[in-house]
Each structure stands twice: as C-alpha cells, then as structure tokens.
Amino acid sequence: MVMSIGITDCLGGIRDRQDSPMSNNFGGWTDFFSIPVSQTALASSVTAEGVAPSMEFDFKTRTRSQRTTSEGTPVWEIRCLFHPVKGDTRHKVDIVPIRIAAPTEPHIKEREDIQLVDLRIRPWSMDNGKQGLTYMAAGFRQGS
Template sequence: MARKNGGFCDFAPIPVNGATLASQLLAEDVTVVEVYDEETKTRSPKVKDGLTQYELQTLFLPFEGDERHTVAIVPVKIWSKTKPVVKTNAPVAFVGMKVTPWAMGNNTGLSYSADGFKQD
C-alpha cells in the first residue's frame, strides 16, 4: 500500500480468535521458513532474535453451512527456538493469532501468524 509521502508499508496485523475462522483447524505438518539470498543464491532458515520462524500447516474446516469457504491448507507462522512438534490431524488452538492482509503488485492475500499453539 503506497504511503502519502511515497514508498510502501505493510498492513497492520489484526488479532483474531481462531474459533471465529473455522469450525476446526487441524495440525498437518511443520516446516522451517526460509529466506533466499540473491547474492549467494542460497536459502537459509529465517532467524530473528535467536528464534527460527516455522510454518505450521493446518487443515481449515469451514463452519457448517458456510458456502463462501472450502476446506483448505492454511499456513500459520510462529517463532520458536526449536522445531515445534504437532499431533497430525489433531485440533490445534493458536495463542495470539493474527491475520495480516498483504498486497504485492496486483496480488493480494492474507498471512496468518501466532505467538504459539496448544494441542490436547
């Protein structure tokens, strides 16, 4: 989004309750988020303040009767010192979940992040 004085900025994250997004989010997999170094042509884990960013793949199950949404894989990014362990196909509840709208050229979307997660 262009600023009045030129340049671009990110949209602000919007806090959300995971229970308002879907009837259920099921944990599927965890992968490390990588950054690409154009100069060296290599990829490395995204690290900030001693924490690595991970992407928790979740299966999004819409509310019954919701005709606007379909079942989908929704990635949720979290920061952690070690790779999180998840119970596959088990419900997951996120702590401090946020949705950030983004725009890049003509493409737009939503990015999901959380401070942490819980599973029974």
C-alpha cells in the same frame, strides 16, 4: 488463497492503502500491521498436519533460508487443516500455514485438533501486484 476473507473485503483495497498509517512501504512491497482474529471466526475446527521451516527468498543472493525474527529466533510453519464454519459457502476445507517463532522445531500431534494462541493475520502486497495474507500465532495448544 486459503481461508481468505478477501484482502479487499477487510481493508477496502490494498492498492489504495499503501500510504496509510496501517502500512509500511519497503521498496517493492508493503507490509500491513497484523490483525488479531478469533480462530473460531475462521474455522469450525483446525487440525495440525505438519511442521516445516518458514522459508524466505533473498533477491540479492538468489538463495532461500529459514526466516528468523528480529531477535534471531527461527520461524516455523505449522500446516493446519481449516474446516469452514457452519453456513460458510464461500470457503472450502484447506491447508493454512501458520507461522510460529520457536528456538527449535515445534512438536505437534499430527491429525489432531490444535488451538492457536494469539492468532493474527497480516495482509501484504508487492509492487508486482501480488498480494496475500500471512497467518501467525504466538503459540499453540494440543490435547488435554
């Protein structure tokens, strides 16, 4: 997984935390509260590489559709190229999808630096053992 600080590193093991006040169980998966993070703590530089709808799978209808917020706002993924901070030997340059809610597709300048606003990470875990991190931001800035 990209830029993963290791879910077990930061939470002491998801499987042990599913009944904690930091998580909500939703029949088949566990959703943890989001954790605010500093972009500079994760990467020395971040470059925007593209935008696409953030898709979700409905197990009942077996279809995919674009995610929306509880208010109905579409959710988009800005693909960002993260460069590890100096001295970080655990991580490599990688693409990290950042979820952003916006009424229309965000317009980015591809291959240019991007500053993510209110960056957060949300750990998640499913009953089948799959686990990961979702990166999200309230917005972004580019250029001057």
